[in-house]
Amino acid sequence: MLKIAMLSTGEEVLHGDIVDTNAAWMSRQFFEKGFSLSKRTTVGDIMSDLVEELMMLSFNMDVVIVNGGLGPTTDDLSSAAAAKASDQELVLFPEWLETLKAFFQKRGVPMPDSNLKQAMLPASSEIIDNPIGTACGFKMLINDCLFYFTPGVPSEFKMMVDTQILPDLQSRFPEQVGSDCSRLFTFGTSESGLSDKLDKVQLPQGYMLGYRSYLPFIEVKLFGPKGDLDTRVRLLQLIYKLIESHVVSVDESMLDHLGHLIAEKKLSVSISEQSTQGWLTNWLHSNERAASFCGHTWVLSGATEVGTKDQDSLAAAFALSGATREKCATDIGLVTGKVEEDQFTVALSTPQGEWGQQLKFNRTFTKQDQKELVGTIAADMLRRYLSGKPVFVNYSSTTTLKEMHLPANVL
Amino acid sequence: MLKIAMLSTGEEVLHGDIVDTNAAWMSRQFFEKGFSLSKRTTVGDIMSDLVEELMMLSFNMDVVIVNGGLGPTTDDLSSAAAAKASDQELVLFPEWLETLKAFFQKRGVPMPDSNLKQAMLPASSEIIDNPIGTACGFKMLINDCLFYFTPGVPSEFKMMVDTQILPDLQSRFPEQVGSDCSRLFTFGTSESGLSDKLDKVQLPQGYMLGYRSYLPFIEVKLFGPKGDLDTRVRLLQLIYKLIESHVVSVDESMLDHLGHLIAEKKLSVSISEQSTQGWLTNWLHSNERAASFCGHTWVLSGATEVGTKDQDSLAAAFALSGATREKCATDIGLVTGKVEEDQFTVALSTPQGEWGQQLKFNRTFTKQDQKELVGTIAADMLRRYLSGKPVFVNYSSTTTLKEMHLPANVL
Known part of the structure; x- marks a missing residue:
């Protein structure tokens, strides 16, 4: 199984000034496309912590997405940490320098000196384009683990994941197929009340039940192989019957269902x-x-x-x-x-x-x-x-x- | 320096079905009390991943807070993983079983069998009370690292951190001194608008400004040494004057301030x-x-x-x-x-x-x-x-x- 991790960086994320919505978003995208994460980690802007974490992940994972730390300021350390962890020099990538210059020229302002740093990448990297910001992404191997480095700005990050990183992964690992997930939203019962009823359901190989509890609802999730429609429908009917009096909607929230009704x-x-x-x-x-x-x-x-x-x-x-x-x-x-x-x-x-x-x-x-x-x-x-x-x-x-x-x- | 980590568990967190607000909240509380985190990690409900992560953290950290996985269902694995990682048996803690029975008796329903599991903890654990839920927390040593296990339900988690874990840490590590933090809540301006005005403020040694942005408010935080009241008040006045027209409240939310008014x-x-x-x-x-x-x-x-x-x-x-x-x-x-x-x-x-x-x-x-x-x-x-x-x-x-x-x- 492909082992994939995400590393979020930055003091503001680590100390909770920012809720890491990039992480939740990416995890969901990856999960649905068949690239489930095995692990997520967060460290601050401290060079030794970053290098240590990159090394550790490179030994234990196949693919790592690093988010943040590509900005122009001195506390943005991801490129330098990647260079250290892979024992390389940071070198100037003239193509990105040109892009940066064009970016500022279009806005009629000279490029601040601090942005030059954003064109300095580990020597073996390959640039990942960022059409809406000054921080390019890049990919490289560290100890045979494939690393993608991405900017922290959510819009730039999401565009890069959707249009470049996920397609790249899909072409490299065509055998990864996502699972299907059906959801039953329940109200007015407890997680233990549900599991007492559903624990007796014999699930075929490859199927799994999960619960997601958020007051006042509990979502019952049935995970299983893609496309296996007959089995899925049969299982859903079985599950539905066992907890029918508490199911408020299926595959849509109670509110969305009520809106339809x-x-x-x-x-x-x-x-x-x-x-x-x-x-x-x-x-x-x-x-x-x-x-x-x-x-x-x-x-x-x-x-x-x-x-x-x-x-x-x-x-x-x-x-x-x-x-x-x-x-x-x-x-x-x-x-x-x-x-x-x-x-x-x-x-x-x-x-x-x-x-x-x-x-x-x-x-x-x-x-x-x-x-x-x-x-x-x-x-x-x-x-x-x-x-x-x-x-x-x-x-x-x-x-x-x-x-x-x-x-x-x-x- | 004390090395502190948080481990969030659960497929729903790992795969992004839930944004990990517990992590952001706890990181902030810990930071303010002088217990800055060095690292946060997230793994799913897979026994081998959990045990591996507990082991790894126990070797590298001094204190670890584990969140989630204490529910009654079969995918709640934290206690069992803690037992494995510390090479102990899970044993019945009769005191918690009594608490559980009383909990259900008060509601006039028999205790579901599945809840019995919540009274089974690693033999060397010490119970942390949960007055508002069925999952007790517990603390224990694994390889000399102090672990606190906590429930995932936010209200239960927060109460446990505030009333039991932080006080316990403060009495164990009295030398950790948090900084004082004053807050100005602003409305109707941007983070760059604020920082343009506040960047010129000369901060004495030990003082730091932070911004926390959550629509529609931006909180300006002044961190500084504990007790240094004169300097703090002087700085606050200076800062307040520079952004006065956008400050809606000081050291309380706008809503609380409005309630007082x-x-x-x-x-x-x-x-x-x-x-x-x-x-x-x-x-x-x-x-x-x-x-x-x-x-x-x-x-x-x-x-x-x-x-x-x-x-x-x-x-x-x-x-x-x-x-x-x-x-x-x-x-x-x-x-x-x-x-x-x-x-x-x-x-x-x-x-x-x-x-x-x-x-x-x-x-x-x-x-x-x-x-x-x-x-x-x-x-x-x-x-x-x-x-x-x-x-x-x-x-x-x-x-x-x-x-x-x-x-x-x-x-």
């Missing part, structure tokens, strides 16, 4: 938010399809009393969902009621009737996590309604205290 | 959002102080026409801010108007008068970035008003097309 049914939605304070509206609007069917939203301040004094909070949310729908003249009214201690309400008013439930958090959540959980439960009620599924279901992080449903003919 | 002035705020679609309300509500002074919000759907046909969009936003304030019976009305092509409006209505401006984006932003920028400009108008500063200012990412101001006595 709303657009397909052409139903307009208005919202009243108490506990979620704008979170639900902001979230729904981040999907273009859903946004185009959203009517008004009222975000009600904490102090607001909705309903009469004698009404309980579920009845109040229930009434509010009808009122929201009516006042905003939309097909659907969706409500997140106030959080009181560890209890909250959600309600949905539709042409087919109204649904409301009062729930209790099973554990302590931060305010932000509460918002996301309550908002997602409200959205899940809408999703279930639009998909023709039972609107109520059990979620592992909450306990249902009361449910109310009025069909339209009763209203 | 609103609470101090005891002014209630109602909001109408068109372009920001709930983002602004949700953001303001994430500060407790600000939330308690927030009245209602209307999020208006894209299709809404506000104002009469002949009215221009600035006049419409202006009118809406007054109407919002009046209808919601609050002291202040704040409005983000519709985005049309690359233009948008923001308006503020107060007891002292009304302010509105029409602006143009200077470059292309994603929808999400547009929301954050427009919402932050609206909030900045409020901040400037509450601080007694001029409400209008130039932002580098926008151009002001029109400004309108009506003092209260004219209204």
Whole structure:
């Protein structure tokens, strides 16, 4: 198996001033194209650390992508470190010097002296063009390991990976084939709850399950050989059946799926938010399809009393969902009621009737996590309604205290 | 010098499904407390890779923080890898098993069998408590290198680092002294714009400036020796003067600062959002102080026409801010108007008068970035008003097309 690593450089990355989005992006591209990384490492702008890391990687890896450290300033050390690690001199590459001069001439300014450094590369390197910046990339062997050096600026880096490095790897290693990945997005269960159910699934050779947990969703991923469609579909059906009540979407996020459903049914939605304070509206609007069917939203301040004094909070949310729908003249009214201690309400008013439930958090959540959980439960009620599924279901992080449903003919 | 590394584990991190925000966060915390990292590495859920990396780090480092791989599922391998690398058995830690059982009992569900695994640790480990999750952390020596194993869930990880690991390191290595760091949060300028102004500041020995850029804010950080208060205050004043018009808060985020201002002035705020679609309300509500002074919000759907046909969009936003304030019976009305092509409006209505401006984006932003920028400009108008500063200012990412101001006595 081809062993591939990425080395990110720079004090600002190492000390966390910058989140290394280049690394996440490249890892995903490489994985999908069949060039999975075995390892990523990050070191700062210290010559000895850089040289040591290049040497270490050269002994253990087949291919290494180095990112950053090609700028014109004195703390950009990647070329010099590559020269040291391969026991070569830095030499002037006249072709890149010409490119640099042209770059500055076009902008009507003389080339600063500091940029000359960007045309000095280890003697055995081969230039990788950078059509949108002053730092060229380069490739070279160190101890038989193939190194690609790339600039840290994300746009320059991404263009270089997409148009030059990945094609180069594909022509050098045509036998590397990526795997396919199917995704089931679940809500309202735990990772252990899922794995208890899915651990019994017998996976054929070459297939693998993975979980990706990010509140409030857990993504179940099925990896397997490319093109093997029959087996994949059969496995997906099997997995789907085992966890059906918690699957909110397949191969697209719950929000994207909800956007499709709303657009397909052409139903307009208005919202009243108490506990979620704008979170639900902001979230729904981040999907273009859903946004185009959203009517008004009222975000009600904490102090607001909705309903009469004698009404309980579920009845109040229930009434509010009808009122929201009516006042905003939309097909659907969706409500997140106030959080009181560890209890909250959600309600949905539709042409087919109204649904409301009062729930209790099973554990302590931060305010932000509460918002996301309550908002997602409200959205899940809408999703279930639009998909023709039972609107109520059990979620592992909450306990249902009361449910109310009025069909339209009763209203 | 103490050599410290962080090892992030997990296929989802290695293959870029998750951006490793834990790593950036921890690196920053450690740096500020005087425990700068020398290196970060990432490997996937493959036993041989994990064991190899643990071994390698144990030979080259003094302290290693391992993140992830402590979950209940079969692809969580960190404890088993630690046992292998240190040539120990995994043994049951009854105290954690009790904690797990209590955790599930409190939720009224039986403990899934798979969670038993989370109480199996290398024999020589010492448990690190996790009060908010099922994965305990643990610490142990491997080849004389001190390892801390931590859960991947960010809230659990951060709590463990803050309350247990950093204090433990500080008591073990009292000679490591962090630098003090003061922060100026800026909005509406660029990093090069800031550094052009601040490059001329003569910093005494031991002081350093850093920038951390995250849309729409750029944080200017002044690092320097602990306790050296006179010099620090003098430098901060100097720096503040040079970039004053863009500083939105000092040593607290703009939102926290705004929360303090609103609470101090005891002014209630109602909001109408068109372009920001709930983002602004949700953001303001994430500060407790600000939330308690927030009245209602209307999020208006894209299709809404506000104002009469002949009215221009600035006049419409202006009118809406007054109407919002009046209808919601609050002291202040704040409005983000519709985005049309690359233009948008923001308006503020107060007891002292009304302010509105029409602006143009200077470059292309994603929808999400547009929301954050427009919402932050609206909030900045409020901040400037509450601080007694001029409400209008130039932002580098926008151009002001029109400004309108009506003092209260004219209204």
